[in-house]
Amino acid sequence: MKLCAQLTLALIWGATVSGAAQADISSNLAVGAQYDTSHVYVAPVDVDSFVKSFTATFGGQSTPQVVVNVLPVPSSTSSQLIQTPVGTVSLFGFKTPIPFPFGSERNGYLVKDMDIAIAEAKKYGADVIVHNFPDPIGRDAVIQWPGGINMQLYWHTKSPSYATFQTTPENRVYLSEVRADAFIKAFTGFSAGTVVADEKHLNGGVVGEPSKTIRRVKIESAFGKMVVFVTDGHLPYPYGRETTGYEVSDLSSTLSKAKDSGAELLVEPKDEPGRKSAMVSFPGGYVAEIHQQVAAK
Structure with a gap:
């Protein structure tokens, strides 16, 4: 175990793992x-x-x-x-x-x-x-x-084997401006992730606050996708209650299936930059964002 040996020696001798070796360790943490x-x-x-x-x-x-x-x-x-x-x-x-x-x-x-x-x-x-x-x-x-x-x-103990996703879900995180940068630095370091977008002046309508400006940071790593929303915390329900955003090919059809099977539509479909998005609550109270990618106009 090359990676384990690198880390173990560093811990024993108090040595500093090289930048390349450290990146190798972080990028090899995730399975998929x-x-x-x-x-x-x-x-x-x-x-x-x-x-x-x-x-x-x-x-x-x-x-x-x-x-x-x-x-x-x-x-x-x-x-x-x-x-x-x-x-x-x-x-x-x-x-x-x-x-x-x-x-x-x-x-x-x-x-x-x-x-x-x-x-x-x-x-x-x-x-x-x-x-x-x-x-x-x-x-x-x-x-x-x-x-x-x-x-x-x-x-x-026994490595699982799951099929890759057709579309990768988003881990949706809500933070204050005080802790956002610390979180982003920590998580990207741990995951060897990349900030693929940092929108510092995004219309707050994406989190139910159209009269305000928020920050949205998108991160990708071997663990998957993450979206960080930096807000003032004045979020109307259900924003902030959802932890995952699911990407589908046909939002209208998906929402029809959700409602027909007992889910409640909490936020009607609305246009956002690059997507059309809605929010639903499944039986038991699990809130989820569901979106469909759309071409930029």
Whole structure:
């Protein structure tokens, strides 16, 4: 394990890993964007209706439901993976109270080496709020980035093999101007990501504030896509409640499927720069942004 050896020697001898070696370590943390799962917690009574609505909207299917303890403390939840061509959901229906801080993590990133991933996250400014622990199929940890953004890192004992997405979903992050740059620097360092757009004077209509100007930063890495919204926090519902944006080829058709399967349309389709976007709430209360790319006029 070349990467592990580089990091281990640096830790033992107090050496500085070279810039090239450090970039190599960071770029090799991710397994692939199709292993980025949005974490969704719903009441047990809503689990089946959520699965039905989500798959009817986006296609795909769910793995068999199991009831297990997936946490490092006593608990019980139904657990299943919903895989669609435009995004994957880890669905939990807890039958016991949810121990803190679980439920606040927005997504899970599959990493190739848990020890290296945690060391890298800490190096770039993340706090480890749940130390790594075993689950039925691997190991997990929960980290927190500047600005209070919680994410799970996970590793599987047996490497999974998922089909690549037809379109890669967006991890949608809302931050204040005080912490945005710290978060962006930390996350791009950890993920070896690239800022592909930094729109400093964007019309706030994209987050329900058309009379204001906001900043929007787009990041891409081997973990997938991320969009960072920098706002004053005066967000009308449901903006800020969504953690994931799903790209589809036909927004109108997708929204019809969503409504027909029990989802609620929260924000009517509207034109934004480069896309047409809407917001829906699936059974159980999971809020999602759905968009279709459009050609620039």
